[in-house]
Amino acid sequence: MNLKELAESLNLSPTTVSRALNGYPEVREETRSRVMAAAKAVNYAPNARARRLATGRAMTIGHVIPLTGRAEMVNPIFADFLIGAGEVYAREGYDLLLSMVPETETEAAFRQLAANGSVDGVMVQAPQENDPRIGLLTELGLPFLVHGRTGDAMDYSWLDIANMRAFRRATDFLLDLGHRRIALLNGQESFDFAHRRRRGFEAAMAARHVPTLPHLMVSEAMTESFGYLSASSMLDGPEPPTAFLASSVIIAIGIRRAAAERGLRMGRDISIICHDDELSYLNNDIGGPAFTATRSSIRAAGGRCAEILIDLIRHPGRPAVQELWDVGLMVGQSTGPCNG
Numbered sequence: 001m002n003l004k005e006l007a008e009s010l011n012l013s014p015t016t017v018s019r020a021l022n023g024y025p026e027v028r029e030e031t032r033s034r035v036m037a038a039a040k041a042v043n044y045a046p047n048a049r050a051r052r053l054a055t056g057r058a059m060t061i062g063h064v065i066p067l068t069g070r071a072e073m074v075n076p077i078f079a080d081f082l083i084g085a086g087e088v089y090a091r092e093g094y095d096l097l098l099s100m101v102p103e104t105e106t107e108a109a110f111r112q113l114a115a116n117g118s119v120d121g122v123m124v125q126a127p128q129e130n131d132p133r134i135g136l137l138t139e140l141g142l143p144f145l146v147h148g149r150t151g152d153a154m155d156y157s158w159l160d161i162a163n164m165r166a167f168r169r170a171t172d173f174l175l176d177l178g179h180r181r182i183a184l185l186n187g188q189e190s191f192d193f194a195h196r197r198r199r200g201f202e203a204a205m206a207a208r209h210v211p212t213l214p215h216l217m218v219s220e221a222m223t224e225s226f227g228y229l230s231a232s233s234m235l236d237g238p239e240p241p242t243a244f245l246a247s248s249v250i251i252a253i254g255i256r257r258a259a260a261e262r263g264l265r266m267g268r269d270i271s272i273i274c275h276d277d278e279l280s281y282l283n284n285d286i287g288g289p290a291f292t293a294t295r296s297s298i299r300a301a302g303g304r305c306a307e308i309l310i311d312l313i314r315h316p317g318r319p320a321v322q323e324l325w326d327v328g329l330m331v332g333q334s335t336g337p338c339n340g
Contacts (some may be wrong), residue, residue: 081299121312146160155320185227185244242270271336
């Protein structure tokens with residue numbers, strides 16, 4: 001059955017049926033319910049081209065990823081976010097347009113998307129402090145949602161986790177175990193999330209009057225090799241850490257490798273806390289959590305971000321939506337009392 005036939009069976013116009021199926025707010029709820037029930041009964045799935053013609057929308061969400069030559073975005077964390085968002089896009093009849101462009105061409109890419117009308121909205125990820133993309137997208141009039149946030153000017157829609165509170169809590173946990181030489185292996189601190197995590201770490205240390213040690217604080221793209229090389233250098237150097245706080249489970253895996261090479265056992269000789277352990281293909285829960293972790297599902301965040309953005313597209317003029325998710329602390333086998 002096509003759209004016209006479905007509309008005739010309901011004695012409605014094809015435009016009304018299309019708008020009901022695509023969530024337009026001007027369609028009465030009674031009509032929408034009748035259309036949805038009829039479509040489900042006949043297993044109707046709208047043709048993408050017909051849907052675009054009927055709604056006047058591209059039915060596509062844009063993700064523009066600036067490539068800097070580093071691994072900050074193309075990693076399992078980003079993939080999990082896309083899976084979560086993609087599930088919602090598919091459910092709601094939207095396609096995903098992924099553009100990976102040189103960092104210097106980011107503005108041009110957004111302007112082209114707006115000029116061509118090829119997307120209905122844009123997802124912004126890994127915002128930097130005072131990120132220029134926010135002002136640009138506001139100027140272009142493209143609906144957008146930021147995964148994360150930036151600076152203090154927050155008159156836009158975003159979803160973020162409480163990064164500062166999460167890392168303060170994790171640091172307090174290590175301090176309660178007696179650790180004082182705590183290393184922070186952070187993401188690139190030009191990104192807002194990493195800057196907030198460092199502030200949380202420093203605030204917890206300052207509140208206990210424990211000095212932070214500059215040689216135990218590093219930031220870089222969140223890779224296993226960064227974790228391994230940084231931990232190796234710290235463990236072989238003066239005043240080696242008794243505990244590590246890592247911005248990603250990927251970094252923590254590298255720290256674990258460096259510790260194992262030196263005969264150090266997690267939870268006994270060295271403690272490790274990481275973030276982002278809840279990834280589809282790096283399951284930290286099998287046999288009990290290997291790592292103590294500040295936990296927040298990146299896949300769930302992707303899904304919720306997609307829901308908010310689609311709602312903003314369907315309801316132009318709606319006030320900014322802002323959600324801050326708290327983060328749990330899952331105690332695993334990687335932490336224990338300080339022995340050094």
